[in-house]
Amino acid sequence: MAAPIESLLNELRESEDPIEELKTLRTAVFATPVSGLREAVSGARLEILFSLLNTNDKEQIEVCVEILSRVLQTLDPVQLAQNYKTALHVGLNHPNDSVKVLTLTQIGRVVGHVDGVTQMLNSTEILRDVIQCISVESIAVAEKAVAALIELSSTKAGLDALFRSDLLKKLKDVMGTSDIIRYRVYELIVDVSTASPVSLGYCANSGLISQMLDEVTGEDILVRATAIEMVTNLAKSQHGRQYLAQQGVMDKIANMIIAAESDPLSSLYLPALVKFFGKLAIMDSPQQVCEKFPVFLEAVFSMAMTLEPTLTPVAVDTLGELGKTVEGKQVLHKAGEKFTSVLKKISKITSDGETELRLRCLDALTHLLTLPVEQQTDDLLLLTESWFNSLSSQPMAMIRNISIQPFPEFHCRALRVFTAIGCQPWGQRLMMDTPGFVEWMLDRSVGKGKEAKDCKFELVGTILSSSSTREIFGAQNYLKLKTYMKEGPYYVTAVSTVSTEGAD
Structure with a gap:
């Protein structure tokens, strides 16, 4: 099959209207097993395919992208970087989004390779263009750009390039494009930070994490809610939680929950605050989190008792997650009548609430009542039995x-x-x-x-x-x-x- 592909590439070079030849090549490329395709293109020069991307013909671009997507995957990342660096650079600036996605995908392969990343670090213009792609309108392109930069940050050399060179200034410049783009960069920073304590150190020293944390208590309510979600993602790693604790973020968020009681707009950001502590409790210890920040559980109970459409679902989900563990069950049991009242409210919603909320309540009840054989003690059996009986006068019938x-x-x-x-x-x-x-x-x-x-x-x-x-x-x-x-x-x-x- 190597010979037909090579001859088809030669025919393309001589064609004035290459669309039919491209379609024939596409068929041959996808009909060839990967091993055979790797052999077929190992010595071929693919510049003709890249050059055919320089057109306004959308069909031609689409077919070229399909061919290149399969062919380039067979190339060694180092070989790809060495032989097609210019083509990659041009691809990042192509007006067609599918070409940008193709190019960013290949750059992600290169920078994720131990030797390929060295090749790319010598091409700062390419990396600058990758950062610029974060700011484009297409979400698909932006996500591929972020993914490529995350791959780049998986090595110390990549971290040095992104956070200790002019690329950091480029990253900060791109952040100024809009709120949406700024949060795309925050997503990148959070993903990189959660990888390891070393990565977190680079991101913290860049000043971008501090900037994100400042937005948690900012004036813009919607921006605040989004920033809290970013911080919650940062807390997924143990070193991330340690960093947030050192920065006093947990205490700030607890104080925000207290202040939310008198804020008429709190429903816009209170769910994000509660989700933060909910994730924290699940990852660390329900007892420790609830004892240290009692305002969290109080807020969950209060939200569950309301019928505010933005608050009640989050409260129900949070209670279900807490109730999955024995420790979480014991924390809820200590709340006594407060939690019993919440259970009765959940039961009522389960019977006559809105469909989506009823389903979430049933899921929460399942988590709260589950007690595997190996966890069954007399005390815990009495606890789950009392919870079930508190649902209604006839819970089985309900x-x-x-x-x-x-x-x-x-x-x-x-x-x-x-x-x-x-x-x-x-x-x-x-x-x-x-x-x-x-x-x-x-x-x-x-x-x-x-x-x-x-x-x-x-x-x-x-x-x-x-x-x-x-x-x-x-x-x-x-x-x-x-x-x-x-x-x-x-x-x-x-x-x-x-x-x-x-x-x-």
Whole structure:
């Protein structure tokens, strides 16, 4: 196949109207296995393909980009940088976005290679143009530019080039284009910072992290909310959290939550503040975070009790995430009546709220009530039982009523709530005390579709995972459950048809 591709490239050089030859080449390139294609283009000069990008014909550009996207992937990054540096530079300034995306993708490959990055560091003009691409209107181009710079920052030499040379000034100049572009750069800085403590040090010394942190308490409400999201992403790494603590950011955000009580515009940024501490609690310790910043949990409870569309969903999600862990459950339990009131509110929303919020409430209840066999202690079993019973006067009937609604998403989420309590002895006793529950659970005609059948199968499996199942459900029901599991989620009972001769 090498010869046909080489001859097709030669034909292109002699063609005055190359579109048909390009289409033929495209077919040959995509029909050739990568190994064969690598051999075919290893000694070929691809300048003709790059030169054919210099046109206003969109179809020609599209076909050239498709060919180059496949062909260039077969080239060694160092070879690509050495032989086609000029073409890459031209590609970054091409008016067509697909050419820019192609070029940035290849530059990302080069700077992510231990030897390729050395080649690129000698081409500061290319790197300056990569930074400039962050400011273009096309999100696809900007994202590729950011990705390439993140790859560049994966080595010390790349960090030095980006943060200890004129490229840093270029980066700061680009930030001045608009709020949107500034936050694209912040995203880059946060991604680089989370990679390692060394990377964070470079970003901190550049002054860009301090600039971002200042915007957390800025006057512009919307900018403030976006800055908090950036800071939350920075907190994903342990060294990032340590840095934020050293800078007093946690205390600042806690004070902002307190001040939000008297701010009529707080609904625009309060969810971001709560998400920050929610992520912090999950990554570190729910108990430590909630004890050190009690205003966080107070805000979550308050948001859950309102019906503010921007606040309640975040509160419900946060409670669900906290309730996934034993430590989080214990923190919520310590809140006593405050949390019980919140549970009743969640229960009410689950029954008659807006669809999306009802689904989120069911997910939160599943997390709060889940207690795997290996985590079950008398205290924790009493805790989950009391939470379930506080949902309503008849919580089993409430969840069951949701499960029989003609919407698959409600059916499955209700089943997951039952699955959450299915391996807990008190939950099993409730199931046995609920008339018709076991029969309903084993009825394969209830719930249509793969997801519903999978959820039912998971429920039965969870029940059988408990050592108390045989005793509570009895030998006959236990055998039925085991048979259900053995048959699998998609078992269909065979129905035989008997034909009678002479019958109508």
